[in-house]
Amino acid sequence: MDWYDRNARIMPWRIGPMQKMAGERPDPYHVWLSEVMLQQTTVAAVRAYFERFIARWPRVQDLAAAADEAVMAEWAGLGYYARARNLLKCARAVAALGGFPSTREGLLALPGIGPYTASAVASIAFDEPATVVDGNVERVMARLFAVETPLPKAKPELTALAERLTPQLRPGDHAQAVMDLGATICTPRSPACGICPVMSLCQARAQGIQAELPRKLAKAAKPTRHGTVWLARNGPLWLVETRPMKGLLGGMIGFPGDAWDGSAGEAPMQADWQNLGEVRHTFTHFHLILQVLSAETKANPQRGAFVPLDPDSLPTLMRKAYDLVRETVA
DNA sequence: TAAACGTGGGG
DNA sequence: TCCCCAAGTTT
Numbered sequence A: 001m002d003w004y005d006r007n008a009r010i011m012p013w014r015i016g017p018m019q020k021m022a023g024e025r026p027d028p029y030h031v032w033l034s035e036v037m038l039q040q041t042t043v044a045a046v047r048a049y050f051e052r053f054i055a056r057w058p059r060v061q062d063l064a065a066a067a068d069e070a071v072m073a074e075w076a077g078l079g080y081y082a083r084a085r086n087l088l089k090c091a092r093a094v095a096a097l098g099g100f101p102s103t104r105e106g107l108l109a110l111p112g113i114g115p116y117t118a119s120a121v122a123s124i125a126f127d128e129p130a131t132v133v134d135g136n137v138e139r140v141m142a143r144l145f146a147v148e149t150p151l152p153k154a155k156p157e158l159t160a161l162a163e164r165l166t167p168q169l170r171p172g173d174h175a176q177a178v179m180d181l182g183a184t185i186c187t188p189r190s191p192a193c194g195i196c197p198v199m200s201l202c203q204a205r206a207q208g209i210q211a212e213l214p215r216k217l218a219k220a221a222k223p224t225r226h227g228t229v230w231l232a233r234n235g236p237l238w239l240v241e242t243r244p245m246k247g248l249l250g251g252m253i254g255f256p257g258d259a260w261d262g263s264a265g266e267a268p269m270q271a272d273w274q275n276l277g278e279v280r281h282t283f284t285h286f287h288l289i290l291q292v293l294s295a296e297t298k299a300n301p302q303r304g305a306f307v308p309l310d311p312d313s314l315p316t317l318m319r320k321a322y323d324l325v326r327e328t329v330a
Numbered sequence B: 001t002a003a004a005c006g007t008g009g010g011g
Numbered sequence C: 001t002c003c004c005c006a007a008g009t010t011t
Helices: A002-007 A017-019 A030-038 A043-056 A058-063 A068-077 A083-099 A104-108 A115-126 A136-144 A156-166 A171-184 A205-206 A314-328
Strands: A224-234 A239-241 A274-282 A289-297 A305-308
Touching: A002 A171, A002 A289, A017 A104, A030 A058, A030 A083, A030 A115, A043 A104, A058 A083, A068 A083, A104 A115, A115 A171, A136 A156, A136 A171, A136 A205, A224 A314, A274 A314, A289 A314
Parallel strands: A224 A289
Antiparallel strands: A224 A239, A239 A305, A274 A289
């Protein structure tokens, strides 16, 4: 805690130790929004998104009243789009409740809030001594106590260790302290043990195995899939469709495509399709090589609709295809 | 329990 | 170029 009081990272959604001393309290809406954005996502990537969301929807009630398409478009590029769909569901539930539940248990019942986020919001925004376990905490616990069991099997053991360290006083700051430590000193590769405030307590360090922990099971290799997208333009309008609410890029705008499984797909209309080449993209569990076909046409499409398109509202894969067409056809 | 689910930066 | 991995949740 002493280290955190002097070294806490400054972030737009955080009330730092000095600010808290001056009486400022974290806004549960800010804490929740940032925590959802930070799920499997770097602080650097989240910053700008957080600022835009707060500027556009200053209170959870504003977000609850937003149009689905507006929220999905604002989330575009951040990834894991189920988070944005659940974000809206959650905001609307919270607005209906008249505010955020103030307990971990109450938060856990909301869409998109799992064990980590429930503990984070409960401890940071409401001072509940709930134990926060994210990737940082897992790594710090594994090293501090030299846990050699590989993840994910070690998760319960690491959680129990983190619970033992969770204080009744300032539990939210303690959680953020461990996460900051993990993010800046106890890093996955080449940890900076020389400047670590708990170096003398670290069992992995004592054994010289800190860089090997936490151990992890080997991951399956990613297969490569192939597919096609059709980018049809009618003057300033582009042919797009909203993807199904479930599955990959669910709820996001996209260009019509095939199944991305190598099977022969059908173009959305007859047109003078030109093959502009390919776009490569890697998702969580597969590589994708997408052939990009483009045409200028006034024909009536069998799928989607011609609309004015803001390229910033596209998920990154679709944005790559769009950029290829703009570069080539320009 | 395991698989699905994005993206960008760093080594 | 390729793999790791980042404040995980849902099904």
